[in-house]
Amino acid sequence: MVNTGRVPSTLPDGDPVPPDGSLPDQARQGAADRTLSFYVHVPFCATRCGYCDFNTYTAGELGSAASPQSWLDAALAEVELAARVLGRGRTVSTVFVGGGTPSLVGAEPLTRILTAIDERFGLADDAEVSTEANPESTDPALLGALRAAGFTRLSLGLQSTSRRVLTVLDRTHTPGRALDVVRWAGQEGFEHVNLDLIYGTPGETDAEFTDSLAAVIASGVDHVSAYSLIVEPGTRLARQFDRGVLPMPDEDVLADRYLLADELLTGAGLHWYEVSNWARTPAGGCRHNLAYWTGQDWWGIGPGAHSHVGGVRWWNVKHPAAYAQRLAEGRSPGQAREVLGxxxxxxxxxxxxxxxxxxxxxxxxxxxxxxxxxxxxxxxxxxxxxxxxxxxxxxxxxxxxxxxxxxxxxx
CATH class of the missing domain: 1.10.10 (Arc Repressor Mutant, subunit A)
Structure with a gap:
């Protein structure tokens, strides 16, 4: 699902973040009227998709510079930093684990981070706790462990049911795997499940996109996200467009795809609540993303993660090794920040x-x-x-x- 806490590969400029991470008085004004959320960024992927511009790394790219363990230690240290900076008294409404591929690190590290957030802040009784997952690295045992830890929502990147489209996108999962995971998630008691679709991939036909929508609807999920393909500079897909290997997405085709998605999803009882998101009921809407869209507070944990508290926005250093080193030294991992007027x-x-x-x-x-x-x-x-x-x-x-x-x- 759309997650505006996503971590792009290129971070903006800004003012220095104090070593102790302290915030100006502006950030505390009106805090009682805003909800508090956490975003946790897992920067690891098994492979890099050709369209991806997020701050993620494969094992080969990282080498010995960082590891899931060093990331976990640093993430737990950042939870402690957040507790020192924000203080007590605010419960957490939502937690969203994104990436990268959270399912790659397994349930135990994600459970430890969620437990740390609960111990330092307290999760609201009705807290929404979400994680993204890659179909190929997800099985019933993982889902059962996550559900037992308190995760309530699962988001899966289906993208398409066409093998040919998945190949263009460099997606490695088989089309049916995500649908299997949806079934397992229901069996393990997840309250809400989302499937992501991407439309407008070069060569995708009307029939292929219709088939993808039909499969999503038939799966019975209560939330669907559908995004047009965005060609980010510097990605493998962008280089293919630059060389003329693939044609650029056509704006008229993208508009037609959106209209088709809205028609079929609405007809199946899934109603739009945000331009790119449809839910079966109001409760099925993603509360974490709604916190972004309505200007609430969130703290981003992880390399390159963005945070926003009371009009103060900051972002962490990108590389997992640099992120871990700063926290090991007792310093904020924040690279820069801006105070919004x-x-x-x-x-x-x-x-x-x-x-x-x-x-x-x-x-x-x-x-x-x-x-x-x-x-x-x-x-x-x-x-x-x-x-x-x-x-x-x-x-x-x-x-x-x-x-x-x-x-x-x-x-």
Whole structure:
């Protein structure tokens, strides 16, 4: 599922992070009105997919510079750092373990990190605890151990049921494996299961994408994420496009794929609650990602992980060895940070909240932004009835143009 705590391979510039990780007073203002989440980044992968631009490493790339054990020791040390910086008194609403491939490290390390978060902060009684998993490194024993540890939600990268499409994407799992894992997750008692799809892979046919959607629907999962293929600079896939080996994704095809996904998923009882995400019930929506989209607080654990607390954003050093070394020396692993001003925070709020089914309040827009909202409603991109009630809510047409509409409303 979409996880905006994802760790890109290139990190931005910013101001220095204090060695003790301390935060300015701004970060504490209004904290009682915001939820607290943790994102845990597992930087290991068995192989690198051709489209992937995340901060991940194969064993061959890391060599002896870092290991799952050194990562675990450092991650536990960062939980302690978070407890010193944030203090007591705030329970944790959601935890999301992403990567990379969390299932590669097994249940025991993930359980230890979750236990540490619970001991230092306390998990809310209804906490949502999610992990991503690769179908090939997941089996019933792993799922049973994770469920026993308190994990409630599982997210699997299916991407496609077409072997040919998976080959183009450099995905190593067989199409049916993810569907087997869905069945095992249900048997082990996971409350929510998500399947990810990617559409617009070069050469993908309408029939192949329709078959993928049909398989997802038939699996019975209560959450589906569907993303258009994004060609990130520096990836193996980008080099294939540059050499003309593969054609670039066609924008019209991508739009048609999205419309098809929405039609079939909605018809099967899965309803959009964010532009790229559909859930069977409101409870099936990913609360962790909703925390990102609504500007709540989260602390990112792991190399390259991003954090946000009260308008202060920082990101850790990228390499697992550098990350572990800093924490072993008692220093924050933060590489840099930025303190967002009111205009920056308003812009982010518009860009993220507009993607949600509930949209955003017109009262938070400037007069120019409200004027653009009326124009967007007139051309069918925003819901006119919702606009009359004081909210900017995307229509199906508007979802295809969401980023551009958000930028105009943020003026």
């Amino acid at each position: 009111p205009d920056d925070r308003r812009l982010e709020d518009v860009l993220l909240r507009l993607r949600l089914r509930d949209g955003l309040a017109l009262s938070g827009l400037s007069e120019q932004g409200r004027r653009h909202a009326r124009i967007a409603a007139a051309d069918g991109s925003l819901d006119g009835a919702a606009l009359d009630r004081g909210r900017a809510v995307l229509t199906l047409r508007g979802r295809l143009l969401a980023d551009g509409i958000a930028l105009s409303l943020a003026e």
